[in-house]
Amino acid sequence: MLTLKYFSLFVVFLLAVVLNKQVKSLEVDRYRQEALAQHNIYRAQCKADALQKNSTLDQIAQSWCEQLAATNQFNHSGTIDYGESSYKKAPFDFKNDNGATPVAAWFSTRSKYSDANPADALDFTQVVWKNTKLFGLGVCSIPNNGVLFVANYYPRGNYKDQFAQNVNC
Numbered sequence: 001m002l003t004l005k006y007f008s009l010f011v012v013f014l015l016a017v018v019l020n021k022q023v024k025s026l027e028v029d030r031y032r033q034e035a036l037a038q039h040n041i042y043r044a045q046c047k048a049d050a051l052q053k054n055s056t057l058d059q060i061a062q063s064w065c066e067q068l069a070a071t072n073q074f075n076h077s078g079t080i081d082y083g084e085s086s087y088k089k090a091p092f093d094f095k096n097d098n099g100a101t102p103v104a105a106w107f108s109t110r111s112k113y114s115d116a117n118p119a120d121a122l123d124f125t126q127v128v129w130k131n132t133k134l135f136g137l138g139v140c141s142i143p144n145n146g147v148l149f150v151a152n153y154y155p156r157g158n159y160k161d162q163f164a165q166n167v168n169c
Contacts, residue, residue, distance in 0.1 A: 034099030046128040057136020065138030083153035090146025129157025
C-alpha cells in the first residue's frame with residue numbers, strides 16, 4: 001500500500017513537471033510572436049520589410065539563452081554568422097511586460113543613433129536593419145523572477161559603412 005502511495009505521488013509530480021513545461025513553451029511561443037510583431041511595427045516605420053520567424057534561429061537563441069541563464073552571465077555569444085541582441089529584466093512584470101518589451105528597449109536607443117557614430121545604438125540598428133530578413137528568439141527564466149531574451153537575426157546587420165543604406169528612420 002505504501003508503494004502505491006509513493007507511485008501516485010511520483011505520477012502527480014511527473015504530470016506537474018510535464019504540464020509546467022508545456023505552459024512555459026506556450027509562453028515562449030507567445031513571447032516570440034509578440035517580439036516579432038513589435039519588430040515589424042518598428043521596421044515598417046523605418047521602411048524595412050517585415051521579418052520572418054525562423055525556427056533554426058529560435059533554437060540557436062534558446063540554446064545561448066539557456067547557457068547564459070545556467071551560468072548567470074549576460075554577454076553576446078561572439079558569433080559573426082548572425083546578428084544578436086540580448087535583454088534581461090529582473091523582476092519581470094508578468095502583468096505588463098511581454099515579448100515586445102525587449103524590442104521596445106532596443107528601439108529606444110534610436111535617439112543615440114547617427115550614421116557617423118552608430119556604436120551607441122547597435123541594438124536599435126539591428127532591429128530595423130533593412131537587409132535582415134529572418135528572426136529568432138530565446139526566452140529563459142533567471143533569478144529574482146526575471147526573464148532573459150536573446151534575439152538572433154539573419155543576415156546580420158551593423159556592417160561598417162552600410163548604416164546609411166540600411167537604417168532608414
